Amino acid sequence: MxxxxxxxxxxxxxxxxxxxxxxxxxxxxxxxxxxxxxxxxxxxxxxxxxxxxxxxxxxxxxxxxxxxxxxxxxxxxxxxxxxxxxxxxxxxxxxxxxxxxxxxxxxxxxxxxxxxxxxxxxEPIKLDIEGADRFEASNLHYTVQSLEEFKDKKIVISGGGDTAIDWVNELEPIAEKVSLIYRGEEFKAMEAHIAHLEASSASIYKNTKIEKLIADEDGHRIKEILTKNQKTGEEVQFEADDLIINYGYxxxxxxxxxxxxxxxxxxxxxxxxxxxxxxxxxxxxxxxxxxxxxxxxxxxxxxxxxxxxxxxxxxxxxxxxxxxxxxxxxxxxxxxxxxxxxxxxxxxxx
Known part of the structure; x- marks a missing residue:
């Protein structure tokens, strides 16, 4: 028409x-x-x-x-x-x-x-793990619309650019715990943002990739996140209330x-x-x-x-x-x- x-x-x-x-x-x-x-x-x-x-x-x-x-x-x-x-x-x-x-x-x-x-x-680049999309309605996020919803929670953030690091810096004062997972070695962000991150109480895991999402008993929410260090092979399992992904667009x-x-x-x-x-x-x-x-x-x-x-x-x-x-x-x-x-x-x- x-x-x-x-x-x-x-x-x-x-x-x-x-x-x-x-x-x-x-x-x-x-x-x-x-x-x-x-x-x-x-x-x-x-x-x-x-x-x-x-x-x-x-x-x-x-x-x-x-x-x-x-x-x-x-x-x-x-x-x-x-x-x-x-x-x-x-x-x-x-x-x-x-x-x-x-x-x-x-x-x-x-x-x-x-x-x-x-x-x-x-469009946000999605987490490439089978079945990840089923958690998008609950506690897998690709944007942060409200900081308040993460108050007093255990948050895992995956990414290494300015936006991911910004979210860590914004959430660290209000969340119970914030962990940053990055599959690379050097962050791709502004120096001031990195300096703020390194001075915070956030836990930082470089060369680390998400391997598996473990659901709760109902199967609707992520309960734990299994990661693996790409250099050492060491596996770390995180307890998480929410997972935030920022791999770009x-x-x-x-x-x-x-x-x-x-x-x-x-x-x-x-x-x-x-x-x-x-x-x-x-x-x-x-x-x-x-x-x-x-x-x-x-x-x-x-x-x-x-x-x-x-x-x-x-x-x-x-x-x-x-x-x-x-x-x-x-x-x-x-x-x-x-x-x-x-x-x-x-x-x-x-």
Whole structure:
């Protein structure tokens, strides 16, 4: 089924996609967001309780709070929002309009497209042990949504990157005991995180791999975890209330890699573009983690900048005589009515 033609289709509902939707409204462009997950917010959902300090002008805020504020801002100009649909094809039709086809068979048509997919559809790399999936409904976790649920528990964490070590450092003060299992020798994390880990009371087991999950009597929860040191062969059995796995994420970029548009990629994970968020395809732009160019800033603030550039270039592509940029919001007439609602005392004659 083919839908109404929009000015911009934004693929991805994370930080870059949400800001792009807001900025489309600033530039009088109709927009839709297509997001594979059942909710907007993107990768920030991985750390909902962690404090974010580096968004300009915003004092420390949790990931969950930032998501809610980004969503509210994105909806200022009522973009169309499509959730739980996976993009499978990106192409152009005979009228040179972009056609985005999802797994449902819907065809979304637009004059331009902004890729805001992050690194693609992120799915956690699962623990490769037979029967492990049956514990996902109980005490095998691939994300940490709430620190409080692990309070006073025996926690085993497996992984050696920044996220795994972050979870150890966050949980160590509130859990009864935290053990970190890592199959490698050298952690792949920032020095400050490793130093924090090594100064903590967490137990660290390197060169160690999970061999077996032992269930409780009902068979519904993990009771113990059998591990083996890959160098010495020594086996250690852990009693565990919860097991947290962080082996990274698989990236799914199939619709980009296989697009008949022949989108230029860099290192097979990123769309090669410019500082203006342009790609090698006219009318196709990219923003956020998916975009690569010299001088790229890989922060949420950088994603916002990419999004604004992408929307500005989309506007110029459709209407070349448009202004290259717009008035800042404090001087933009589009917000007059909204400002009157928010600050009525400033607009009331005495």
């Amino acid at each position: 083919t839908t109404e033609c929009k000015d911009v289709t934004i693929i991805g509902g994370g930080s870059a996609g949400l800001y792009a939707a807001f900025y489309c409204g600033m530039r009088d462009l109709s927009a839709r967001i297509i997001e594979f997950k059942p909710e907007l917010g993107g990768k920030v959902h991985v750390y909902p309780e962690k404090m974010i300090w580096d968004v300009g002008g915003i004092t420390p805020i949790t990931g969950a709070q930032l998501i809610e504020q980004m969503k509210e801002q994105a909806c200022t100009f009522d973009p169309e929002i499509i959730l739980k649909e996976k993009v499978e094809k990106l192409e152009k039709n005979q009228e040179e309009l972009f056609v985005v086809t999802t797994h449902t068979g819907h065809e979304y048509v637009s004059r331009t497209v902004i890729l805001a997919t992050g690194g693609g559809i992120f 698989d990236r799914e970029l199939k619709f980009i890699k296989e697009s008949p548009l022949q989108i230029e990629l860099e290192r097979d994970f990123f769309v090669k573009g410019s500082g203006k968020a342009e790609t090698n395809i006219d009318g196709l732009y990219a923003a956020g983690d998916i975009l690569s160019f010299d001088g790229k800033v890989r922060l949420i603030a950088g994603a916002y900048n990419d999004a604004a550039n992408a929307v500005n270039q989309a506007k110029l592509y459709m209407k070349p005589d448009s202004n290259k940029e717009i008035y800042i919001s404090s001087h933009n007439s589009k917000f007059d009515a909204k400002n009157r609602e928010l600050l009525p005392h400033l607009y009331t004659k005495k």
